[in-house]
Structures are given as C-alpha cells and as structure tokens.
Amino acid sequence: MTRPVDFSDGAGRRRAYGGDPMSVPVIAVIDNGICNLRSVTKALEAVSAHPQVVRTPSELDAAEAAGLVLPGVGALRDCVASLRATGLAERVRAWIEADRPFLGVCLGMQALFERSEEGGVSGLGIFPGEVRRFRLPAPFKVPHMGWNTVTFRQTESPLRAGLAGSGESFYFVHSYHCVPADPSLVLAECDYGGPFAAAIGRGQCFATQFHPEKSQAKGLAIYRNFSRVVADTVLARG
Numbered sequence: 001m002t003r004p005v006d007f008s009d010g011a012g013r014r015r016a017y018g019g020d021p022m023s024v025p026v027i028a029v030i031d032n033g034i035c036n037l038r039s040v041t042k043a044l045e046a047v048s049a050h051p052q053v054v055r056t057p058s059e060l061d062a063a064e065a066a067g068l069v070l071p072g073v074g075a076l077r078d079c080v081a082s083l084r085a086t087g088l089a090e091r092v093r094a095w096i097e098a099d100r101p102f103l104g105v106c107l108g109m110q111a112l113f114e115r116s117e118e119g120g121v122s123g124l125g126i127f128p129g130e131v132r133r134f135r136l137p138a139p140f141k142v143p144h145m146g147w148n149t150v151t152f153r154q155t156e157s158p159l160r161a162g163l164a165g166s167g168e169s170f171y172f173v174h175s176y177h178c179v180p181a182d183p184s185l186v187l188a189e190c191d192y193g194g195p196f197a198a199a200i201g202r203g204q205c206f207a208t209q210f211h212p213e214k215s216q217a218k219g220l221a222i223y224r225n226f227s228r229v230v231a232d233t234v235l236a237r238g
Helices: 037-046 058-064 076-086 088-097 216-237
Strands: 002-004 025-030 049-054 067-072 102-105 113-116 127-133 144-152 166-174 176-180 186-191 195-202 205-208
Touching: 002 186, 025 037, 025 058, 025 216, 037 049, 037 216, 049 058, 058 088, 067 088, 067 216, 076 088, 088 102, 113 176, 176 195, 205 216
Parallel strands: 025 049, 025 067, 067 102, 102 205, 113 127
Antiparallel strands: 002 025, 127 176, 144 166, 144 186, 186 195, 195 205
16 A cells, blocks of 8 residues: 655655555554654654554554564563564564565564563564673663664665764663674674674564664664665565
C-alpha cells in the first residue's frame, strides 16, 4: 500500500516510488506498549516516509507494509512478553528470515538475540548472542546516557549512506549492550569504557542501540536511509 507523498533525499532532490509517481510504501511500526511510539512515527514522517502503527498480526497484514520497525524502551522482559502475547514475535522472526526490510531500535535490537542478563530473559533468538550489562570502571556510569560517536564497520551499508565512517554522534540510553556471536553482524561500534555494538546489520535487517529519533539530523538520516531501502525493495519487486 502506498500514498502520494513528496519523498526528499535530504538534499532537495525528490524520488518516485511505488506504482504511482511520488509515492512511498507503508512502514509498519510495532506498538508493544513500551515504546516511544510518537517520536518514532514523527521521525519517519519528517523524512516523508509513511508510518502506520500496528499492534497485532492482523493489523500488520492489513497495513500491507513493505518495511517493519520495532522500537522499544524500558525493560526487555516486557518488550518480548508483549510480542509473544500478541503473536507478533513469530511475525518479526518470519519477516527477518524472509529478508524483508526491518529496523529495530534500542530494545528492538536487544530482542533479536538469544538471551539477556536482564532478568535472564530469553529473546527472539533470531541471531546468536546475548545482551550483557555494562561492567565499567570509574568514571563510567551506568546507564550509558547521552551523546556518543560511532564508527561504522559495515562501511557499504545502505544505513550509513550520507554519514561519515566515524565520528557521527547519536543519542544513547541503555544499561545493557548486545554481544553478537558473529562479529560480522556488527554494523557500527561505539566506545564507552570499551567498544560495543551500536548497530547491527545483515541483509535488509538493521537495528540500532542508539535512538535515531532522539539524534537530530544524523538520526533522521538513519530513518531516511531505511525508508530508501524499503522503497528500493518495492521497486525491485516491480
């Protein structure tokens, strides 16, 4: 499903997507009850994407979405429990396994792994690895909160388009960090008393530990780039 919209690439240029000129596909945003939903949808709208909130598998089907975003703040246990209770856990897993465009944000990244030290929670197990609590010497405080720079390890990732390979600042709020079993999954790293995974990427699945919707212009670039991935996927399908 698409709607007519002026889709800017951030440099004053416009691109046409979908079956009609100047249209973009729907990006479904999961409401799991513990996410900063309004901030995420407003950020997507700011880059001329077409977000649609979904809470159940039937709503996801009805949206006819081409992209899927899983945001989350708070406790991972609540995030995962909500996904399982609604039946969206299996839909997220199937979506990623089919290599459809997906973006996880904060808890939406942590939920993709097998387990977490936060209460011994079992995640969705889409990627091997675990979520560990920061154990840091002074003067580093937990949670890691505020602006920090990242270095992109997957330098050709479409999520990095228009961003410097290192030195870009994003906003973090977290006490736990993801440790993938496969280091090649790491899309970007941040240093806070040592390096940790700030973002992951495989195929068309992406996830960030930082909050793009709180990261001003650079964060909007992340949402814009994901929107382009979604739209380009629709074009490739014809």
